[in-house]
Amino acid sequence: MNLLLIGGTSFVGRAIALAAVDRGHAVTVLNRGVTHSDLPPSVRRLIGDRRGDLGVLQGEQFDATIDAIAYRPSEVEALAQALGGRGGHHLQISSVSAYLEPPRPGMAEAELDLSPDDAVDPEAPIDAATYGPLKAAAERAARQHFGTDTMVLRPTFVLGSHDATLRYPYWVDRLGRGGQVAVPGPLRNAAQWIDARDLGAFAVHCVETQQRGAVQVTAPSSSFGQFLADTAGALSAEVEFCEVPASVVLERKMASSFPLWAGPTGSAALALDPSAALEAGLEVRPLADTALDTAAWCKTLERPAHWLDAAAERELLGQVDPG
Secondary structure, eight states: EEEESSSSHHHHHHHHHHHHHHTOEEEEEOOOOOOOOOOTTTTTEEEOOOOOOOGGGTTTSSSSSEOOOOHHHHHHHHHHHHTTOOOEEEEEEGGGBBBBOOOOSOOOOOOBBBBGGSSOOOOOOOOOTTTTHHHHHHHHHHHHHHTTTTTEEEEEEESSOOTTTTTHHHHHHHHHTOOOEEEEOOOTSEEEEEEEEHHHHHHHHHHHTTTTTTEEEOOOOEEEHHHHHHHHHHHHHOOEEEEEEEEHHTTTTTTGTTOOOOOOOOOGGGSOOOOOHHHHOOOOHEEEHHHHHHHHHHTTOOTTTSOHHHHHHHHHTTTTTTO
């Protein structure tokens, strides 16, 4: 299969590219040429910007296109115009953030509503408030411009090595050092994730089989406390969780210090039903595999300055009782 991948040099796109190469496909990656690439030499690279010039696609023909970085409907439209119907079967990576907040846990795709088109300016800057509505708008644009056979994947938190957001790496690094660990509560709140490699392999499988529709791509739901405990177990780390009340985290404006925390009340969007994706061929690896992969990558990094440092954590732990 001759596959075009929009994005492809970092995290999710990189995982898709590597999965496609592993499956023996001819892979062409289109991006702006800004991000360093460690993709194998067999991957062909095209430089273009759909908020600028996509002339590089003129005359190109592909069996399938995977768009890993569609954020705005105008970007989807620009890609469709540049391809002119020559992109083959279309798959777009969206997000569970495209949903309105689910009213209860365990909901399937057909039970959920996307954010409406009027929820946000379609050219708004991308931030925590606009990301989900823009992803929903981009989904609608994909069906409009690429047709009803379009396949949409809605992943939850994506974990693993090469994650530029450094969310899960924070926990892998901190838990790996052991000892008393400050963790925001409630620990019973839902948690859900997918390894980037599993998302990548599933995306390739979906274009190979020309699947259509939309599925939420995630491992079965767990609790935040169990998620962290399983990560620590994979790292053979001796830890003692000290649950920091949500009120303390918010009063101290420390929510950003605890990545992947879903806030004081949690979110039913982290307890979605993955049955449709599993039935469609999604394979989910154990969290331990993800933790070890992330830990190996973390060894290549300098510790980011924005991560909670030891002194700040000790001061915070002095305000709470060990759990």
